[in-house]
Amino acid sequence: xxxxxxxxxxxxxxxxxxxxxxxxxxxxxxxxxxxxxxxxxxxxxxxxxxxxxxxxxxxxxxxxxxxxxxxxxxxxxxxxxxxxxxxxxxxxxxxxxxxxxxxxxxxxxxxxxxxxxxxxxxxxxxxxxxxxxxxxxxxxxxxxxxxxxxxxxxxxxxxxxxxxxxxxxxxxxxxxxxxxxxxx
Numbered sequence: 001x002x003x004x005x006x007x008x009x010x011x012x013x014x015x016x017x018x019x020x021x022x023x024x025x026x027x028x029x030x031x032x033x034x035x036x037x038x039x040x041x042x043x044x045x046x047x048x049x050x051x052x053x054x055x056x057x058x059x060x061x062x063x064x065x066x067x068x069x070x071x072x073x074x075x076x077x078x079x080x081x082x083x084x085x086x087x088x089x090x091x092x093x094x095x096x097x098x099x100x101x102x103x104x105x106x107x108x109x110x111x112x113x114x115x116x117x118x119x120x121x122x123x124x125x126x127x128x129x130x131x132x133x134x135x136x137x138x139x140x141x142x143x144x145x146x147x148x149x150x151x152x153x154x155x156x157x158x159x160x161x162x163x164x165x166x167x168x169x170x171x172x173x174x175x176x177x178x179x180x181x182x183x184x
Contacts, residue, residue, distance in 0.1 A: 010154040051078075056172035061163075071169060075110025077143065079103065081164055081177040084157075090183050097181040099157050099166055100134050106148040113142050119153055119170050120178070124160040131155040131164075157181050 007123050054060025055071035067080040084099030103119070105112060116139070121129040133139065134152035143149045153164075163176040 004152075009161040016184075037054050052175070054079065054175035056169065056174055059173050060175040061178065062175060063178045066177075068166075068177075069107075070166065070168070070174045072110065072112065072174075074131055075108060075112075075145075077108035077110070077112045078106050079166055079175060080106070084179050084181055086181075086183065093159075093184050095159055096156050098154065098184060099181050100152050100154045101131070102150065102152050104148060104150045105143045108143055108145050108147070110145055113168065114139055114149065115141070116153055118166060120165055120167070121155055121157055121162050122165055123158050125158065127158070129155050131158055 004017050050110065052060040052062045052066065052068045053071065054068050060068045060070075064081055064083055066093045067078050069076055081101055081137075083101040083104055084097075085102075086100075087098055090097060099121075101119075105114065116131060116133050119131050121131060123129060128136050131153040132155065134154040137152045139151045140149060159182050163178055165176045167173045
């Protein structure tokens with residue numbers, strides 16, 4: 001066998017080995033977790049359509065766009081958080097970020113008192129930051145049953161992760177939404 005023939009055979013064997021190693025068993029395409037095994041069962045699936053429930057006794061942990069049904073002393077209300085959104089002139093890699101969160105309260109079966117002071121942020125370093133109504137935003141003093149109220153809250157926060165927390169009664173956090181405020 002000539003030197004060229006041996007090189008071609010070697011290349012062919014290598015190609016067969018690479019092709020065999022890259023395909024999933026049984027000719028099926030790999031799952032999203034291929035290469036690292038199955039995802040842990042305690043993680044929620046992306047297709048799960050479950051709404052979290054929170055109360056003073058058992059606060060809910062959620063993320064932006066995933067509503068939480070909050071149990072209050074007199075009834076319940078669904079709270080949804082979107083954001084944070086950043087101003088268009090936010091610099092890349094900024095240490096502090098102006099964050100705006102859009103809050104919606106809906107589907108209540110009771111009158112729900114409402115104030116910006118019922119929300120705050122716990123940052124990744126353990127610091128607690130107050131939030132305020134975004135400029136030109138107003139909210140009623142309460143949400144009437146079966147009404148929807150949407151408003152914006154803003155704060156300048158350290159870059160990184162944090163939790164926007166809702167505590168309708170003094171001190172008792174009933175729900176928190178995880179967020180990331182990074183501009184890189």
